Amino acid sequence: MIDDGKASDNTRHLARDKDGRSYLQPNAEIRRVLLCCGQLYYQLSRARRSRRIANIVLVRLEQIAPFPHDRVLRVLGQYPNAEVCWVQDEPKNQGAWNYVRCALGVWVGALHAPGGFTGANESCGAGRG
Numbered sequence: 001m002i003d004d005g006k007a008s009d010n011t012r013h014l015a016r017d018k019d020g021r022s023y024l025q026p027n028a029e030i031r032r033v034l035l036c037c038g039q040l041y042y043q044l045s046r047a048r049r050s051r052r053i054a055n056i057v058l059v060r061l062e063q064i065a066p067f068p069h070d071r072v073l074r075v076l077g078q079y080p081n082a083e084v085c086w087v088q089d090e091p092k093n094q095g096a097w098n099y100v101r102c103a104l105g106v107w108v109g110a111l112h113a114p115g116g117f118t119g120a121n122e123s124c125g126a127g128r129g
Contacts, residue, residue, distance in 0.1 A: 024054050030079040031055040034118070035072075035104075036087040037064060037096060044087065057082070064096055067103035088119040095119070 024030070034044060034056060041060035048056055059075055061068070076084060084104070088095040097117055 023052060024057065027078050028081055029055060030057050030082045033057045033059060033076060033079050033082045033084050034087050035059050035061060035084065035100070037061045040087060040089055061100075064100060064103070067100075069103070072104070083116075085116055085118050088117075090119060091121060092117055092119055 032055065036044065036058070037060060041058060044058055048058065057079060059072075061072075076082070086097055086100050086104070088097055090097075097119065101117070
């Protein structure tokens with residue numbers, strides 16, 4: 001959890017991987033911050049840990065509505081040289097991307113180089129099967 005001391009257990013909106021702290025590079029050397037939600041966070045965390053990737057930080061949004069702008073900015077501000085990227089399993093035109101893109105828009109641009117989206121290409125189908 002991002003435990004900034006300002007939120008009770010039932011009002012936290014973000015979680016940051018703690019397993020990477022032992023081998024992550026200093027904050028100024030972090031090159032990418034991956035934002036995601038749900039179980040994808042754990043998949044990314046396992047993959048990063050198994051590959052010992054030391055310049056990527058994972059941040060899981062526990063709740064995206066209302067969007068926790070202040071907490072996201074506080075966390076992203078710790079990584080001044082990092083690109084910010086939203087990651088999701090769903091195709092680009094599904095999932096949380098459209099909402100998150102609008103919510104992050106100007107806020108992230110003020111702090112970081114342009115980031116973007118990582119996930120499946122757009123799909124006209126309702127789901128993958």
